[in-house]
Amino acid sequence: MTASALKTRSRSRSDKPNRPATVLKDVARLAGVSSATVSRALNAPNLLDVATLTRVQDAVRKLRYVPNGQARALRSQRSFTIGAIVPSFDYALYARATSSLEREIEPRGYALILASNHYDLKTELRLTRALIERGVDAFMFVGSDHDPELFVLLKEFGRPYVLTWGIDRSGQHPSIGFDSQAATRTMTEHLIRLGHREFGLISAPHEGNDRARERSAGVREALRAHGLDLKDSHVQYAPIALSAGTLAMEKLLALRDRPTAVVATNDVVAVGALMACRKAGVGVPGEISITGVDNTDLGATQTPALTSIQTPIMEVGRLAANYLTARLEGTDVEFQGELPFEIVLRDSTGPAPSAGSA
Amino acid sequence: MTASALKTRSRSRSDKPNRPATVLKDVARLAGVSSATVSRALNAPNLLDVATLTRVQDAVRKLRYVPNGQARALRSQRSFTIGAIVPSFDYALYARATSSLEREIEPRGYALILASNHYDLKTELRLTRALIERGVDAFMFVGSDHDPELFVLLKEFGRPYVLTWGIDRSGQHPSIGFDSQAATRTMTEHLIRLGHREFGLISAPHEGNDRARERSAGVREALRAHGLDLKDSHVQYAPIALSAGTLAMEKLLALRDRPTAVVATNDVVAVGALMACRKAGVGVPGEISITGVDNTDLGATQTPALTSIQTPIMEVGRLAANYLTARLEGTDVEFQGELPFEIVLRDSTGPAPSAGSA
């Protein structure tokens, strides 16, 4: 049998999992106790006589017993599974937050079940229903844009959840995140102080993406406060991909009143924009300053290195895990929903070019 | 209530999920049929009279019925969940393969349960046991380095699985991937043709990472075939992180017989190496050529752009999904395990510097 064309030895019928080789009752028989005692040995060992406990544990080991979680969950209404629904696996930040969540819950006996909604709220609803069906105990979602039905569903099934990335200003939902609007507002103010007056904005599409909306709003807020204008022609929407960022920047470069500062709502499109400038021979930051959000390795390693905003994403994952497990344990949790961000100044930003072309 | 300090309204006892508001029996009652009929309406609708089916579906909708997957899985021995255990979420490539897997299984009714083994085989074994406990139907693993006990467990519980990234040369396990050794061998040969004679290697740690081992072996193989040597001092091990790549390169730069070509086993450490050269003012590719593996955005956007190897990772995820679902459906699957890779030449490689310093 060659490695490159491995044919499956098909089984009699189909590949249904084997029914467990040994079940709790077998362990009970070997240990000479009742099945209730084995159950206690597994779930509340301190209730048992030490000698009994040892005997049961020996039997468990000898039989290589693995409990059936389905049966357990059916009976106890707990699956020890936490669901995370993120917009996409491909953007490194979601992966990192998820990783941080998983790292936190795994030692507490919870497994992570992960799904991606591809920035679509109906998909998210459908996925959540599928996960509730599978007995997922609690949920992490990203952002505050969700189908209203989602919350009805979660409430109906009594599943704790937490919204991450942003802060839910309505106070209706537990949330952990940072102030995206303040982040880009701060960044824009910095650029204004550097003398920039003509701005461009490259944003992820707003639909179903409150982070992008808030980040755009932050730019507009800062500009308005300084009596500056953001023309429609200077706003480009680009999905989170290098090529889209490049394309968006090319459009901005083609404008007669070309911006001297371009704020992007994430590092990926910002780097795409950087590449457009490289290709076009436009100096960064000499002619145009560019900024991102999320402070990724991608941005930090560019030439020039990208000015960005460090977002507290690992901490978001960690706190989300804490919150959800606490809720599941019945602990009374109080938590700080808002985390700080930090502007990271690098080489892609500088003073506005002195000669103002109008 | 402020958004930043949201206190949980704690429930009477703990936050156990609600028991389902409506169960199958309720639907049966409303529709005026037996519970078996409802079950058929859900799982084999074509067996039913259309009128009956419609009545049941109406009842399902009216009661907002969501089936209990635990009970279903307990009875049918199928959870419609596929597990993927990857070394880490943080390396973009694993995220991308996982994403591709999920995209493929989700429309077929399977959910993805994801865990990270942090490059530790014992952890992987433990996680797998936890997932089998949760009724996961089938598994995707990365690479061919695994605890032998893992396969005993999978066999005992009759769970289909597939190893990805590499090809299992032993022919004992279904696998889908590409030839890592050939990849770096080809790359090294290219560098040799460019006149390089003094090589450096920056590899991920070999322990529990067959991909890194094979990639290192590929470099050695090519060198040996051309009568070239790879000194121990010229081999550096670095975890997949920029800073580790930088550190490794700094050590190589400090050597008296400094390499003129450095092959890294992944793009991240290659970019770290690039940064070390930038800092040290060493010209790339003028003084040193550097290559990566995986052809990531990170590498492609550097200055100079990183020469790398395009690995067929999305396809691996897709084929893994196909294989596993086919096995679970009982279909006889035959598949090509080996996929092609492709060398992507960019600006970080060039001819060896003409003056050979010895």
Added chain:
DNA sequence: CTGTTAGCGCCTTCAA
């Protein structure tokens, strides 16, 4: 095409 019956494997009373 539909209903009846039994039981998946476990946990949780209740009683001893």
Added chain:
DNA sequence: TTGAAGGCGCTAACAG
């Protein structure tokens, strides 16, 4: 500290 008994919600086998 331990055992006996019942049932979580669903589906599969067998009738009809």
